[in-house]
Amino acid sequence: MEAFDGEIQKGALRRKSDVIFVTIGTPAQGFPRLIRKMDEIAGRIDEPVIMQIGHERCRPRNAQYFDFVSDFTEIKQLNARARVVVCHGGIGSIMTALEQGTPVIAVPRRMKYGEENDDVQVETVDAFAKEGLIRAVDEVSRLEEALGQTIPRREAISSKDQLITCLKEYIEALDKAHR
Amino acid sequence: MELMRLLDAFVGHELFLVTYDDVIARGMDTAPIRSTYFIELGDENILLLDSLPQLFLHLIRVAVEELKILIKERPDIIVTTGSEIAIPMCYMGKVLGKKVIFIESLSRVHRLSRTGRLIYPVASLFLVQWKPLTEKYKRARYGGRVM
Numbered sequence: 001m002e003a004f005d006g007e008i009q010k011g012a013l014r015r016k017s018d019v020i021f022v023t024i025g026t027p028a029q030g031f032p033r034l035i036r037k038m039d040e041i042a043g044r045i046d047e048p049v050i051m052q053i054g055h056e057r058c059r060p061r062n063a064q065y066f067d068f069v070s071d072f073t074e075i076k077q078l079n080a081r082a083r084v085v086v087c088h089g090g091i092g093s094i095m096t097a098l099e100q101g102t103p104v105i106a107v108p109r110r111m112k113y114g115e116e117n118d119d120v121q122v123e124t125v126d127a128f129a130k131e132g133l134i135r136a137v138d139e140v141s142r143l144e145e146a147l148g149q150t151i152p153r154r155e156a157i158s159s160k161d162q163l164i165t166c167l168k169e170y171i172e173a174l175d176k177a178h179r
Numbered sequence: 180m181e182l183m184r185l186l187d188a189f190v191g192h193e194l195f196l197v198t199y200d201d202v203i204a205r206g207m208d209t210a211p212i213r214s215t216y217f218i219e220l221g222d223e224n225i226l227l228l229d230s231l232p233q234l235f236l237h238l239i240r241v242a243v244e245e246l247k248i249l250i251k252e253r254p255d256i257i258v259t260t261g262s263e264i265a266i267p268m269c270y271m272g273k274v275l276g277k278k279v280i281f282i283e284s285l286s287r288v289h290r291l292s293r294t295g296r297l298i299y300p301v302a303s304l305f306l307v308q309w310k311p312l313t314e315k316y317k318r319a320r321y322g323g324r325v326m
């Protein structure tokens with residue numbers, strides 16, 4: 001299928017729920033396990049699929065795709081627009097989707113498949129799924145089933161206020177000690 | 180990306196940013212930041228270097244660039260979430276009497292990142308976003324999360 005050239009309206013973050021957005025982030029490793037399965041699913045379902053394929057060399061046949069964007073706003077817009085995001089377990093991808101309030105299905109990259117340098121994504125995805133924020137899918141054969149189900153849609157584990165206060169207090173204590 | 184969500188913590192202080200050339204870094208809202216320095220990663224992507232000796236060699240070049248920034252800007256505090264390019268800055272900063280605040284990524288639940296492990300010895304404040312890490316690392320504090 002042709003590369004996605006974007007009908008992105010600048011400045012608009014609008015939910016249309018008319019696409020599935022697949023994203024595998026920027027790691028140097030490809031993620032053929034996820035891209036191939038989602039491409040296969042895209043060929044079966046009616047719903048359009050748009051994929052950010054990063055360094056993955058396999059080109060989808062049933063979905064529009066692009067590798068990277070030069071303006072990150074485009075990624076935010078695709079997240080805002082999508083009915084659901086299917087992503088690798090990268091914290092950036094998960095956070096971006098949650099910030100836009102979009103349901104997330106996360107497939108952690110596995111070191112054993114050469115998809116990442118370590119299994120941090122397994123930890124991340126597991127922890128977020130336990131908090132009820134995302135749906136974790138480890139085996140891509142279960143993706144199609146997950147896409148048909150209702151996915152949790154909480155926006156955050158907690159607010160960032162606590163962390164901001166913690167930093168402020170530490171810095172203020174340093175300021176005082178300096179005077 | 181995580182650090183940019185915390186800029187409110189530094190209101191009233193002058194901020195400059197050191198980062199590597201990356202579209203996500205470029206796309207962030209950096210309004211409170213006075214100036215930004217981009218560190219070139221070069222042909223060898225240091226983020227992929229598994230062995231510490233290889234990483235060390237590449238960080239020497241980064242260290243020279245960062246030392247120039249340290250001398251020019253003279254920060255009081257260095258705040259970082261990583262990645263590896265932060266290591267020379269934190270060590271040099273510590274030697275020069277700066278305070279180092281490290282915030283481990285929200286992705287790290289049970290094990291620290293390599294950058295976290297390497298900066299842990301010189302951090303004045305070492306924050307983690309999941310409580311299990313405070314059990315493993317005695318100086319790590321749970322201070323909340325970026326989201």
